[in-house]
Amino acid sequence: MVHEWALAEAIAEYIEQQAKGRPVKKLVISLGVLQSIDREILDFALKNILDERNVRIGSIEYVDEEVVLRCKRCGYEWKPSMNEVDESIREAIHFVPEAVYSYFKCPRCGSRDFEIESGRGISIKEMVFDEHPK
């Protein structure tokens, strides 16, 4: 099982702590496209781990977050298409998104000093608890 499992464990731990025994009605997870997370594997891992921990969960929704990079030197903003990135580079960024600074440069001025404005990795966008479970 690939490393999505490790990230699913972190998210499950967080959900369990926040839920404090309450069922989770709705969970929205944002997937930054830069990290090329396999949604199916993450979903499988997350549901399994939450089930093992007896955390009841209603729906899990996944939302892709577009990659937006902004150069700190010249201010240029660009949206790289990860599908066009070489497989080995995508794989490196998949494990540690900060590897992006080794491979990407500002298309306008060549600087590697850019900011990941959005689309880095996994984050919890919304979590709704069932306050009155039956």
Place this chain on the structure above:
Amino acid sequence: MNTQSDPRLLVIPQRLAGVKHIVPVMSSKGGVGKTLLSTLLALAGADKKLKVGLLDLDFTNPSTHIVLGIDPASIQPVEEKGVIPPIIHGIKYMTLAIYTGENPTPLRGSAINDAFLEILAITRWGELDYLFIDTPPGLSDPQLNLLTYLPSRIEPLVVATPSPLAIRSVEKLLKVLIEGNYKITGLVENMSNNSKLLKIAEKYNVKYLGSIPYYNNIDGLIGNLEALRSSQFYGKIIHILKGIIRA
């Protein structure tokens, strides 16, 4: 992701649960020999049949792989519910260079923090006697991540040379470690023909682990493990490791 509520922080203690001693090799001053010391301590530990790991925390300038004489880009870590560090010369080894190769990797503080949390959250070290950590110089994000997120787990090993520049710097680091009530493994004096730093160790009540002379041929041995193992430098490293184990 907000650092205070970052889910990755919650699994890091579990990832390190099987590690008995986490020893970051630290010095605020650059060029005092942290990389060589941390890497060879890990190697000496592995040679002694201890279970050891080595983490290169110098994300913008990783170089432990150069000491180990390997091409990091050729390493393929095993994925098993995370990343299992590859075993290199008996050492469980993790470095960002596995993913960045020899490309320049300039990182601002926020990116250093994210890389730190990501690597520690996904790496499954398993059972280790010692995890040595090579840290970059300075007292900024990379060091603060260790001090803040793993305060009760780390046992810093401080290294300095007898240069007045390094002495002032090491005193500042020791003050921070003592104020924070960290368990300090000890102080190593590098590139020195005397024991000038013994006084500093006594002043701060820190164990003086020994002095390593300046060997002008050491750079020529980097990357050649057999030559390193038979060097006088390595003999000193073994002596220091024994002091760490006794501590």
